[in-house]
Amino acid sequence: MENKLAQPGILIRRITLVVLAVLLAISASLLGFHLIQISDPYVSTVLSLTGDSSRGHDMFQINCAGCHGLQADGKVGPSLQHVSKRKSKISLIHQVTSGQTPPMPKFQPSPQEMADLLSYLEKL
Ligand code: HEC
Numbered sequence: 259m260e261n262k263l264a265q266p267g268i269l270i271r272r273i274t275l276v277v278l279a280v281l282l283a284i285s286a287s288l289l290g291f292h293l294i295q296i297s298d299p300y301v302s303t304v305l306s307l308t309g310d311s312s313r314g315h316d317m318f319q320i321n322c323a324g325c326h327g328l329q330a331d332g333k334v335g336p337s338l339q340h341v342s343k344r345k346s347k348i349s350l351i352h353q354v355t356s357g358q359t360p361p362m363p364k365f366q367p368s369p370q371e372m373a374d375l376l377s378y379l380e381k382l
Pocket residue numbers: 318321322323324325326334335336337338341344345350353354359360361362363365375
């Protein structure tokens with residue numbers, strides 16, 4: 259039987275397919291990261307709730323002010339004034355819940371608590 263791979267036409271078609279598959283995989287992983295964050299059920303629940311900034315303020319005083327200052331003007335952690343101009347809602351939620359930037363701990367607020375906190379952070 260003839261070896262099909264040896265035929266140049268088929269070989270080129272296969273290489274093209276492999277290249278396309280690799281490009282597709284790369285763009286899917288770049289795009290996927292963002293889509294996964296939005297489709298995360300916790301994040302979408304938080305985003306669907308209306309936050310109460312005065313409850314968020316209370317939570318902030320208890321959990322965050324030790325590092326970020328009573329006025330969120332910075333101490334061990336950076337000042338959070340106008341933080342919502344630098345960071346999207348999704349990245350603020352991620353910052354609070356991921357624990358990826360030690361020494362800031364990983365917090366696990368309920369979706370309503372996170373919505374309250376978010377609404378406070380957005381007023382800074
Ligand atoms: C143990 C100290 C500590 C506590 C407690 C803490 N943080 Fe932080 N936080 C930090 C540090 C340090 C950073 C800077 C991390 C980095 O980017 O490397 C930070 C960064 C942040 C940022 C990103 C700021 C920016 O300009 O990008 C936000 C938003 C934030 N913290 C919110 C909070 C909230 C809300 C709480 C309470 C739920 C909290 N933090 C509690 C130490 C803390």
